[in-house]
Amino acid sequence: xxxxxxxxxxxxxxxxxxxxxxxxxxxxxxxxxxxxxxxxxxxxxxxxxxxxxxxxxxxxxxxxxxxxxxxxxxxxxxxxxxxxxxxxxxxxxxxxxxxxxxxxxxxxxxxxxxxxxxxxxxxxxxxxxxxxxxxxxxxxxxxxxxxxxxxxxxxxxxxxxxxxxxxxxxxxxxxxxxxxxxxxxxxxxxxxxxxxxxxxxxxxxxxxxxxxxxxxxxxxxxxxxxxxxxxxxxxxxxxxxxxxxxxxxxxxxxxxxxxxx
Amino acid sequence: xxxxxxxxxxxxxxxxxxxxxxxxxxxxxxxxxxxxxxxxxxxxxxxxxxxxxxxxxxxxxxxxxxxxxxxxxxxxxxxxxxxxxxxxxxxxxxxxxxxxxxxxxxxxxxxxxxxxxxxxxxxxxxxxxxxxxxxxxxxxxxxxxxxxxxxxxxxxxxxxxxxxxxxxxxxxxxxxxxxxxxxxxxxxxxxxxxxxxxxxxxxxxxxxxxxxxxxxxxxxxxxxxxxxxxxxxxxxxxxxxxxxxxxxxxxxxxxxxxxxxxxxxxxxxxxxxxxxxxxxxxxxxxxxxxxxxxxxxxxxxxxxxxxxxxxxxxxxxxxxxxxxxxxxxxxxxxxxxxxxxxxxxxxxxxxxxxxxxxxxxxxxxxxxxxxxxxxxxxx
Numbered sequence: 016x017x018x019x020x021x022x023x024x025x026x027x028x029x030x031x032x033x034x035x036x037x038x039x040x041x042x043x044x045x046x047x048x049x050x051x052x053x054x055x056x057x058x059x060x061x062x063x064x065x066x067x068x069x070x071x072x073x074x075x076x077x078x079x080x081x082x083x084x085x086x087x088x089x090x091x092x093x094x095x096x097x098x099x100x101x102x103x104x105x106x107x108x109x110x111x112x113x114x115x116x117x118x119x120x121x122x123x124x125x126x127x128x129x130x131x132x133x134x135x136x137x138x139x140x141x142x143x144x145x146x147x148x149x150x151x152x153x154x155x156x157x158x159x160x161x162x163x164x165x166x167x168x169x170x171x172x173x174x175x176x177x178x179x180x181x182x183x184x185x186x187x188x189x190x191x192x193x194x195x196x197x198x199x200x201x202x203x204x205x206x207x208x209x210x211x212x213x214x215x216x217x218x219x220x221x222x223x224x225x226x227x228x229x230x231x232x233x234x235x236x237x238x239x240x241x242x243x244x245x246x247x248x249x250x251x252x253x254x255x256x257x258x259x260x261x262x263x264x265x266x267x268x269x270x271x272x273x274x275x276x
Numbered sequence: 277x278x279x280x281x282x283x284x285x286x287x288x289x290x291x292x293x294x295x296x297x298x299x300x301x302x303x304x305x306x307x308x309x310x311x312x313x314x315x316x317x318x319x320x321x322x323x324x325x326x327x328x329x330x331x332x333x334x335x336x337x338x339x340x341x342x343x344x345x346x347x348x349x350x351x352x353x354x355x356x357x358x359x360x361x362x363x364x365x366x367x368x369x370x371x372x373x374x375x376x377x378x379x380x381x382x383x384x385x386x387x388x389x390x391x392x393x394x395x396x397x398x399x400x401x402x403x404x405x406x407x408x409x410x411x412x413x414x415x416x417x418x419x420x421x422x423x424x425x426x427x428x429x430x431x432x433x434x435x436x437x438x439x440x441x442x443x444x445x446x447x448x449x450x451x452x453x454x455x456x457x458x459x460x461x462x463x464x465x466x467x468x469x470x471x472x473x474x475x476x477x478x479x480x481x482x483x484x485x486x487x488x489x490x491x492x493x494x495x496x497x498x499x500x501x502x503x504x505x506x507x508x509x510x511x512x513x514x515x516x517x518x519x520x521x522x523x524x525x526x527x528x529x530x531x532x533x534x535x536x537x538x539x540x541x542x543x544x545x546x547x548x549x550x551x552x553x554x555x556x557x558x559x560x561x562x563x564x565x566x567x568x569x570x571x572x573x574x575x576x577x578x579x580x581x582x583x584x585x586x587x588x589x590x591x592x593x594x595x596x597x598x599x600x601x602x603x604x605x606x607x608x609x610x611x612x613x614x615x616x617x618x619x620x621x622x623x624x625x626x627x628x629x630x631x632x633x634x635x636x637x638x639x640x641x642x643x644x645x646x647x648x649x650x651x652x653x654x655x
Contacts, residue, residue: 080480093346
């Protein structure tokens with residue numbers, strides 16, 4: 016087996032802009048899936064609206080491309096009905112934290128055994144570059160000419176309202192930590208959330224002064240440093256994993272990684 | 277088995293279980309809440325039946341779509357604004373072709389409206405609530421026994437039409453208790469029609485317009501029209517097997533009353549004076565069935581719990597004017613019907629005395645057996 020077996024390469028090139036970070040997530044996800052034995056018979060992808068949502072169409076899995084913001088109720092129901100399946104959610108920050116925010120806080124509370132990969136590009140990319148829930152305060156966007164008015168949502172804080180949840184922070188530049196986070200998240204017996212900083216050069220980067228995707232990646236390289244081992248909290252621009260007490264909620268199946276270990 | 281008192285809402289749940297439902301998600305809202313509560317009680321004793329009290333109706337409606345794709349017959353129940361919140365997911369189900377059942381126990385709207393009063397004002401929303409064009413199925417029973425029976429039909433139609441089918445009820449019917457023996461009601465159950473997720477394929481279930489291979493077809497009008505017409509034709513054919521309606525009362529009268537759901541029961545004392553057409557399948561409309569009998573009647577009166585939602589539909593179906601008796605603000609009583617008939621000069625002269633003498637319907641007796649061809653595909 017190889018990464019390309021996980022991908023519908025005949026549909027390439029993808030619709031993503033040159034320099035987009037989403038492909039770096041898909042490649043690493045496909046590679047981890049290959050390593051731990053996730054295939055179309057034991058795994059379902061659930062994706063949301065936004066550029067990231069297209070990922071399900073490019074992977075060799077059964078895939079549910081949901082309405083905007085509705086990945087989590089769909090994913091949870093699939094896991095409930097078919098606890099033997101690995102359910103992987105891939106979605107953007109706007110889909111997860113804004114329009115899907117109510118589902119996010121309640122999925123965190125219910126602790127279903129599903130894994131969420133959040134492509135966090137701090138912008139609504141597909142619609143042209145409007146302020147999102149994760150846009151840093153003061154950022155000029157298509158819908159905030161004077162700078163984004165509010166501070167971004169605290170995803171780590173939200174996820175960790177459940178002492179049993181799993182939160183990881185990484186960037187698309189840091190492929191090693193991203194790989195580790197995806198592997199551990201899939202194996203985690205409960206709700207796992209990977210917050211992946213990812214560049215959107217066309218509809219965010221250029222507007223805020225970056226000349227290329229390379230420059231944005233270089234910024235991730237310079238800004239982000241590994242957090243402490245066994246961290247209970249990550250500072251801004253720290254890479255790492257914050258793990259709660261692992262428990263499997265009543266009625267849910269054990270770890271979703273049955274085939275891979 | 278035995279006859280016992282059953283509530284309308286309970287009968288819906290029991291019908292769903294009889295149809296093989298394996299997943300319920302919902303959010304409490306009057307007057308549908310008994311379905312949620314009783315589903316939770318059933319789930320406690322039956323681990324194969326999965327239950328979620330979700331954070332809202334948006335989550336509930338999306339969860340039943342995911343559950344259905346995963347392999348479980350699924351349903352939700354709601355009322356009023358909850359039904360509004362579910363419309364986006366209902367459209368998603370129509371686009372993708374997901375069997376599911378959505379129960380709407382109607383109250384008086386819009387907005388929070390009158391939460392405990394019966395209404396019939398969600399007919400248009402149950403047809404056109406989501407965006408775009410799609411073919412809705414909606415059944416509206418009149419009795420507790422029918423709540424059970426047509427919920428099973430709704431699950432069957434959902435499988436065959438691959439769409440979210442609506443069961444319409446109302447605060448009156450949902451909370452009505454009648455003595456019935458549900459075991460005497462035999463409806464064949466249709467098996468699942470779509471292979472569950474992870475059955476060896478790599479399907480993409482997309483709310484976005486796509487080609488068969490998953491590539492976006494978002495600017496291809498011809499492909500959209502091809503897919504839309506294929507779905508519409510498939511659902512039209514399925515609808516032929518679910519043409520549920522009732523034609524009765526005094527067929528020799530020169531006036532036809534159209535009433536459905538609980539309103540048909542309330543209007544029962546008018547039986548000696550009018551013919552009755554009761555659509556049980558509200559959507560798709562029963563153009564052929566109504567069209568065959570309507571020419572026999574000089575006048576048509578639509579009695580309904582909204583300001584003309586179904587009357588407008590009848591006028592469109594028959595291309596002729598109809599008289600209207602709207603029962604508004606939850607006032608769904610015989611008195612209100614008589615006042616409405618009087619306003620349009622259609623109150624039967626003998627009404628005040630003869631109605632009292634007319635054989636009033638036994639509360640436990642179901643209306644005459646409705647006509648419809650049996651579903652073809654059974655399992």
